[in-house]
Amino acid sequence: EPDQQHQHHQQQQQQLEHFQRYLRIRTAHPHPDYASAADFLTSLATSAGLETLTLEFSPGKPLILLTCRGSDPTLPSILLNSHIDSVPAEPLKWLHPPFSASNVDGRIFARGSQDDKCLAIQYIEALRVLKSDPSFAPLRTVHVSLVPDEEIGGRDGMGAFANSEAFDALNVGFVLDEGQASPTDEFRVFYADRSPWSLVIRAVGPPGHGARMYDGSAAENLMESVEAIARFREEQRAVVEAGLAAPSELVTVNPVYFKAGTPSETGYVKNVQPSEAEAGFDVRLPPTVDPDLMKRRIAEEWAPHSRNMTYQIIQKGPIRDNAGKPLMTATNESNPWWSVFVQAVTASGGKLSKPEILSSTTDARFMRQKGIPALGFSPMANTPILLHDHNEFLKDTVFLRGIKVYENVIRSLSSFAGNSE
Numbered sequence: 430e431p432d433q434q435h436q437h438h439q440q441q442q443q444q445l446e447h448f449q450r451y452l453r454i455r456t457a458h459p460h461p462d463y464a465s466a467a468d469f470l471t472s473l474a475t476s477a478g479l480e481t482l483t484l485e486f487s488p489g490k491p492l493i494l495l496t497c498r499g500s501d502p503t504l505p506s507i508l509l510n511s512h513i514d515s516v517p518a519e520p521l522k523w524l525h526p527p528f529s530a531s532n533v534d535g536r537i538f539a540r541g542s543q544d545d546k547c548l549a550i551q552y553i554e555a556l557r558v559l560k561s562d563p564s565f566a567p568l569r570t571v572h573v574s575l576v577p578d579e580e581i582g583g584r585d586g587m588g589a590f591a592n593s594e595a596f597d598a599l600n601v602g603f604v605l606d607e608g609q610a611s612p613t614d615e616f617r618v619f620y621a622d623r624s625p626w627s628l629v630i631r632a633v634g635p636p637g638h639g640a641r642m643y644d645g646s647a648a649e650n651l652m653e654s655v656e657a658i659a660r661f662r663e664e665q666r667a668v669v670e671a672g673l674a675a676p677s678e679l680v681t682v683n684p685v686y687f688k689a690g691t692p693s694e695t696g697y698v699k700n701v702q703p704s705e706a707e708a709g710f711d712v713r714l715p716p717t718v719d720p721d722l723m724k725r726r727i728a729e730e731w732a733p734h735s736r737n738m739t740y741q742i743i744q745k746g747p748i749r750d751n752a753g754k755p756l757m758t759a760t761n762e763s764n765p766w767w768s769v770f771v772q773a774v775t776a777s778g779g780k781l782s783k784p785e786i787l788s789s790t791t792d793a794r795f796m797r798q799k800g801i802p803a804l805g806f807s808p809m810a811n812t813p814i815l816l817h818d819h820n821e822f823l824k825d826t827v828f829l830r831g832i833k834v835y836e837n838v839i840r841s842l843s844s845f846a847g848n849s850e
């Protein structure tokens with residue numbers, strides 16, 4: 430007994446150490462150290478008894494594919510995805526350095542601890558445990574993809590992988606990708622993402638004396654648009670406050686920069702009304718919203734030609750699937766994977782809250798575009814939502830419990846014999 434306890438403790442210490450070592454590799458943009466991460470992940474996976482393969486769709490951007498073979502290669506496989514990269518951190522604004530992964534009273538502080546380096550290690554450690562269990566006899570093959578560039582749109586990562594022959598050869602039937610932390614004791618699960626648009630609106634107008642009462646100046650035109658956008662934002666907020674929808678079920682339009690003025694060597698000229706003005710917005714659209722209606726609103730209300738305005742929308746990734754349908758995964762009996770997943774989480778002692786649309790965007794959209802069911806899931810209960818924030822941390826106990834959850838989930842998904850077509 431005491432011996433078993435000791436071994437269990439040793440195992441957990443190792444799992445934590447693997448997590449911390451991964452967090453210390455600086456995979457934050459704009460210069461993610463993909464080479465070190467690839468070396469580390471490949472040797473960790475090898476030590477766990479997994480097959481490894483490195484794909485490279487763009488030079489210097491490795492995508493690591495891990496495989497645990499099932500006994501029936503004719504059955505569609507399972508894919509577990511995690512991105513290697515992170516958003517940057519501002520170290521001076523953190524209590525503990527963002528790449529130290531220090532464990533402070535059970536909290537592991539690091540950029541990427543929640544988003545989403547925990548997942549890669551949890552997948553590998555869960556598979557290590559399963560592979561060492563003689564009773565583990567998977568029917569389906571389980572793949573793990575560790576991908577670059579998610580945080581900058583995924584074009585050279587999951588986007589390229591999804592469109593490759595290598596991907597089609599895997600015959601993937603079901604995907605798990607990242608979700609978000611849950612402040613309650615229920616895990617959250619996501620059946621859709623919101624699609625990201627980067628919107629820039631530009632105004633031009635006659636320049637002139639700063640004292641003049643002007644009609645149709647560039648800044649005035651931009652201000653009118655900003656006011657229209659502010660009214661739209663208030664309308665959306667009112668829907669949430671009336672309890673009619675969650676924020677992630679609506680459109681958000683958030684300013685990310687404003688730019689106007691007449692530059693000079695000593696700064697902006699103070700008494701000239703500028704001839705150009707522009708603003709940038711992060712727009713996110715839930716799958717339930719018609720993108721064409723949104724485009725019309727932008728063209729007619731936010732950047733109307735009649736006020737000398739132009740606009741540019743940059744869409745990152747797909748917004749509809751190959752059949753023209755919104756990118757959503759069914760969470761009812763029409764999707765056989767759904768109940769297998771729910772039962773596995775429940776069997777591990779976890780509770781799931783009502784499936785949600787994720788307010789942000791993940792690589793799962795590339796899977797849903799291909800018609801493959803994909804759920805967003807990061808088993809982090811009782812955890813504040815700190816992705817992209819200062820002082821991102823994950824409790825060691827929460828991380829370790831996640832491994833147990835994946836042991837159950839992988840066991841169930843890989844032994845699911847039913848018809849998954």
Ligand SMILES: [Zn+2]
Binds near residue numbers: 516544580816817
């Ligand atoms: Zn992120």
Ligand SMILES: [Zn+2]
Binds near residue numbers: 545579607
């Ligand atoms: Zn993420």
